[in-house]
Amino acid sequence: MKIKVAATQMKITWDIENNIKKAKEMVIECAKNGANIVLLQELFKTPYFCQTEDYKHFDLAEEVETSKFIEEFQEVAKENRVVIPLSFFEKAGNNYFNSVAFIDADGTNLGIYRKTHIPTGTCYEEKFYFSPGDTGFKVFNTKFGRVGLGICWDQWFPETARCLALMGAEILLFPTAIGSEPILPTDSMKHWQNVMRGHAAANIIPVVASNRVGTEIQDNSSMTFYGSSFISNPEGEIIGSLNREEEGYLISEFDLTEINKKRRYWGVFRDRRPEMYDAIMHLDGKRK
C-alpha cells in the first residue's frame, strides 16, 4: 500500500479561532495535494502555554466527550478523507494530559494517546500541567496503514519508537513544540533531528515530525520555535524538510508494502534478544 503523509508547521497566537482556521486550511490544502495523513504540530490550538507556570492555563483543557474542537476536526477528516492525529490539552477527571485524539479518514475517533514522557525545565514546564500519560504507547489501525505516534518529548526516547515498531507500526509521527533553550547554550535542532533519524534507521520505518514555528511571548518570557519539520525515510535520511521560519507543509509518499519487506529482509527484528535487555526496565539500569 502506498500512502502520502504531510508534515506541517504554523505560527500560533492567542487568536484561537484563527489558529483553528489556519490548521483546517492546512489540512484541506494537504489533502488536495494528495496527503492521506496530515500531521499538525503539538498543541496548536493555543500558544505553547507551558512556557511559564500559570494556573489559569488549566482552563484551556477540554474533555474528550464534550470537545467541540475534536468534533470539528472529525468533520474535516471525513470531508477530506485524511487521517488527522489531533494534539490537544486533555482534562480527564481531576487529571490533565498532553494528548492526541487519533482521527481516522472516515472521521472516527480511534482513541486517545496520552504523552508518556513529560519534560520540565525553563520554558518547557510541562510537569506543572500534565500527568505522565497512562495509556501506554498505541498503534492506530487507520485507513492508510498502522500508525504509531509519540508526542514531542516522547521523540527523544528510543523506547518510544522501538515499542511502537514492535507493536506493528508502519510509520511514526511526532507532533512537536521545540525551539530556544533559554538557559542552555545549545541549538538542539540537528540533535533533535538526529535522534528521530536514528529511530527511523533502527526500526526501518518512515518518521514524520511537525514542529511549531515563530516567536511566542508570555509574561516576561520569550521562545522561538525552530520549525525544521521533516520527513525521514526508513534508512534515516531526511527526504524533505521545512526551514526554521516558514509556515507550510511538505508531502512524501511511502510504499508501506515495500518497506515492510525491507524491514523483514534486514533481520534486525529476527535477531533481537529481549533476555539481554533487562537494564532498560530500570531507571538506573540495575535490578533492585
Added chain:
Amino acid sequence: MKIKVAATQMKITWDIENNIKKAKEMVIECAKNGANIVLLQELFKTPYFCQTEDYKHFDLAEEVETSKFIEEFQEVAKENRVVIPLSFFEKAGNNYFNSVAFIDADGTNLGIYRKTHIPTGTCYEEKFYFSPGDTGFKVFNTKFGRVGLGICWDQWFPETARCLALMGAEILLFPTAIGSEPILPTDSMKHWQNVMRGHAAANIIPVVASNRVGTEIQDNSSMTFYGSSFISNPEGEIIGSLNREEEGYLISEFDLTEINKKRRYWGVFRDRRPEMYDAIMHLDGKRK
C-alpha cells in the same frame, strides 16, 4: 576528563602475521598522535571468513587462557599506554563466540564481551560460526573512562546502546565488518551510520565505529567492505570519518566531564518510564 579516541580501518589478507603487524603499527601510530583508546575493526586477524560456511574456519578460534594474540596486544597496550578492545574469534569449551578482550592501558585484560546479536544471510553467515553471546552487555572501567562496546551487528539495535548508557558508559565503540549486500539491492553505508548517530544523539554519548575496508574473495564469493569508519559527537553529528577505500585512522578528543553534564541537563534519563517499555522485552511486542 578529556580523552582522545581513534577510529581505524585496514585491508586484510590471509597473511595473518602481516595483519597483526599492520594492526600493531596502527595502534602505535595512533598512540604517538595522542590517542588513549584505539578501536581496531572486527576480527582483523583474518579475512572475514563468515563470508561462506566452511567447517575448516573453526580452527581459527582461540581460547582466552592460551591466546598469544591477546597477550601480544596486552604488551602493545601497556607499552603505548592505550586502551585496546581486541576483537577475536573465541573458543570456550564446545562453544564459539565473536568476542572482544577488553585490554586496559596498563595491559590488563579487563574481561571478555561476547557479541549479543548474531547476523546471518548471504556473505554474513555468522550464525554458522558463533553462538549468541552469553556475557550480556558490559561497560569496562578503563584508565580513560567507562567504555561501552558492541560488536558489529550489535550496533543496529537501540537496545545495545541504551543498555550500555544505562550501565554507565561514557563512550560507545563498535568494531565492525560491513560492506556489500550481494542479494539485497542496497548500499547500507548511510543507513549504518544513521543508526549509530541515533544512538549517540539519544543517549548523549560519543560513538566510534571502525570498519573493515577492501575486497575479499573466498571460494566463489566476493565482498567489498565499505570502510567509512567515523566518530560521532553526543548530538549525533559526524565529526570525522574515513572514506570507503583508504586505510588509516582518525582521532577525536572528548571532554567526558562536560558530556556527562550535558547528559544530566538534557533530562532524557530523568524522564524515562520503564513501566511503559514492556513491549521491548518480547520478540513480538506482546506478553505471552
